[in-house]
Amino acid sequence: MRLGPTQRLTLLLFAAAGACGALTPGEVLVLGNSNSAVSRSIAEYYARQRQIPKDHILLLDLPMQEEISRQEYDSRIAGPVGAFLRKRGWIDRILAIVTTSDVPLKVEGTRGTRATGASVDSELAALYGDLRSVPHSLPGPIQNPYYGSGRPIAHPEFPMYLVTRLTGYTFQDVRAMIDRSLAARNRGIVVLDQRAPGVEIGDNWLARAANRLPSGRALLEESAKVVYGAKFVIGYASWGSNDPNRHERDVRFQYLPGAIVTEYVSTDGRTFREPPASWVPGGSWKNRAEHWAESPQTMSADFLRQGATGVSGHVYEPFLEQTPHPELLFQAYLSGRPLAESFWSAIPGLSWMNIVVGDPLCRLAP
Numbered sequence: 001m002r003l004g005p006t007q008r009l010t011l012l013l014f015a016a017a018g019a020c021g022a023l024t025p026g027e028v029l030v031l032g033n034s035n036s037a038v039s040r041s042i043a044e045y046y047a048r049q050r051q052i053p054k055d056h057i058l059l060l061d062l063p064m065q066e067e068i069s070r071q072e073y074d075s076r077i078a079g080p081v082g083a084f085l086r087k088r089g090w091i092d093r094i095l096a097i098v099t100t101s102d103v104p105l106k107v108e109g110t111r112g113t114r115a116t117g118a119s120v121d122s123e124l125a126a127l128y129g130d131l132r133s134v135p136h137s138l139p140g141p142i143q144n145p146y147y148g149s150g151r152p153i154a155h156p157e158f159p160m161y162l163v164t165r166l167t168g169y170t171f172q173d174v175r176a177m178i179d180r181s182l183a184a185r186n187r188g189i190v191v192l193d194q195r196a197p198g199v200e201i202g203d204n205w206l207a208r209a210a211n212r213l214p215s216g217r218a219l220l221e222e223s224a225k226v227v228y229g230a231k232f233v234i235g236y237a238s239w240g241s242n243d244p245n246r247h248e249r250d251v252r253f254q255y256l257p258g259a260i261v262t263e264y265v266s267t268d269g270r271t272f273r274e275p276p277a278s279w280v281p282g283g284s285w286k287n288r289a290e291h292w293a294e295s296p297q298t299m300s301a302d303f304l305r306q307g308a309t310g311v312s313g314h315v316y317e318p319f320l321e322q323t324p325h326p327e328l329l330f331q332a333y334l335s336g337r338p339l340a341e342s343f344w345s346a347i348p349g350l351s352w353m354n355i356v357v358g359d360p361l362c363r364l365a366p
Contacts, residue, residue, distance in 0.1 A: 022152065023162075023338045023361055025052040027095040031081065031124075034059040036102035042166050042174050043100050049178055050361055058084055066105040066271060070116070073107045073123060081124065082131050091131050092155040096340050096360040097124050101167040101174065101272065105355070106315045114139040119269070119315045119355045121163040126350040129159040141322060141349025148328060149345050152337075160350060162340035164360045168304045169274040180309040181339070181362035184258025188234035190330050191253070193221045195239040202264045202320055206237060208327040213334060228252055233259055234364070235333065236308075237326040240265040240298035241281040249280050249298075255307035258364050260333060260342070262312040262324045267295040269313020269355045275299065300357060310339050310358025318353040338363050 030052060032043040043057050060080050063072065085091045099121055107123060109116030116139045125144075126136045136142050146158045153162055168174045192210050194203040210218040221227050226245045227238075231254040240246065240263035253259075271293035281298045283290025290296050300313035312324045329346035333339065340360030347354050 022336075022363060023096055023340065025050050025361065026056070027093065028052055028056060028098060028360060029081075029085075029090070029094045029096070030057045030098045030100065031103055032057065032059045032100045033062040033064070033102040035062060035064055038171050039100045039102040041171055045175060046098065046100075046166055046178055046359070049182060050359070060103075062103060064102060066273075067108050068104045068106070068120075070107055070109060073104070073120060077104070077120060078123065078127055078130070082127060085131065091128065094161065095153050095155065096162040096164065097127075098360060099124070099163065099165045099167075101171070103165075105269070105272070110139065111316055113319060115316065115353075116140070117316050117353075118351050119353055121165055121355045122350055122352050125160050125163045125344070128155065128161050132156065132159060136351055138351070140351035142351050144344065144348055144350050146341075146344050147346070147348050150332075153341055153344075160344075162344050162360055164310075164340050164343070164356045164358050166359070167272050167301070167357060169272060169301050173301070173304050177304050177309055177357075178359055180257040180307075181359035184309060184362050184364050185256070186234075186334065186336065186364035186366055188232040188256045188259070189217055189219050189230070190235035190237070190334070191219045191221070191227055191230050191233055192326065193227045193236075193238035193243070195224065195243045197222045202239065202323075205325055205327050209237065209330050212327055212331045217334060226251070230254070232256060235259060235330050236261045236303075237330070238263055240268060241296065246282060247280075249302060250306055253306070255309070257309060258362060259308045260310040260329075260339065260358065261300075261303045261308045262326060262329060262343075263298060264320060264323055265298050266314055266317045267297050268300045269315050269353075269357075270295055270297075271299075272301050274301070300355075304357065309362060310343070310356070312343060312347075313355045313357065314353040315355060316353045322347070322349050322352055322354070324354070334364065336363060336366070
């Protein structure tokens with residue numbers, strides 16, 4: 001897509017607005033599982049590519065399973081991470097925590113609107129407040145203090161950590177994602193695919209997202225038609241497998257380096273085990289033969305395999321209000337703010353079901 005001189009100037013000004021005060025490598029802690037060769041390799045590769053100091057890598061003795069108990073989370077993840085930050089005097093210095101493949105994904109617990117189950121990453125996001133005040137209450141969610149913020153993350157102003165995950169189906173997927181984050185540029189379009197325009201609140205958010213982006217940067221599909229084959233894509237938001245007209249696993253987009261994706265899908269981050277190539281999301285909840293990892297819904301990791309650089313997901317049912325709000329997400333990201341700030345400024349709650357996959361330092365360079 002070619003931009004005229006006026007559009008290029010608008011884009012440069014829009015990007016410059018978010019360029020100040022961006023996260024730095026010295027403000028990132030990388031968390032790995034010492035029992036996993038893949039986890040260690042991701043931590044080492046990422047730190048090398050982003051010039052993160054070696055003493056900012058923390059390897060913990062963790063179980064090799066995606067779901068753990070609350071007691072295991074407290075004793076084997078939150079406790080050691082908190083002790084490490086206290087010992088170094090880094091509670092305020094560290095602004096972002098990066099988990100890696102084979103760091104447990106989910107904390108088991110109850111489900112529903114006041115669930116005690118949550119993602120490990122969203123619990124870690126609440127750890128700053130636990131360390132500086134008192135442990136947060138369960139059940140969740142609790143209010144995200146950074147939600148809707150237009151400013152760079154800072155402590156103690158925003159009492160939370162920005163937590164993202166470097167994971168995918170394979171190490172090769174993660175390495176490619178990291179490499180793409182280094183090549184991210186502020187170009188391309190954001191595809192916003194509505195399901196039932198004028199009816200669903202989520203569709204209203206998609207329309208609002210289009211209105212907040214610079215001229216020529218949004219493709220808003222206002223019909224029930226599903227967008228396939230879009231090119232030069234830097235952002236994508238849709239209903240995923242919750243759109244009854246979505247019948248394919250791959251929407252066949254041409255993603256640009258730095259492209260991010262979010263969907264209104266309840267369990268898209270439920271696992272990072274790869275389904276068979278023949279599996280297709282969108283099957284019946286009643287027919288377990290059509291499920292993968294106990295759900296028929298879209299998988300966040302598919303977008304990474306297909307060329308995206310960042311994606312959100314949910315380990316259990318988050319309910320629509322607690323999904324990333326696209327009108328906040330894409331406005332922040334296209335203004336030049338880092339990936340971690342952009343996603344977490346668009347997620348209303350902590351101690352909940354959300355995960356963000358991607359390099360927290362990824363920014364769309366002008």
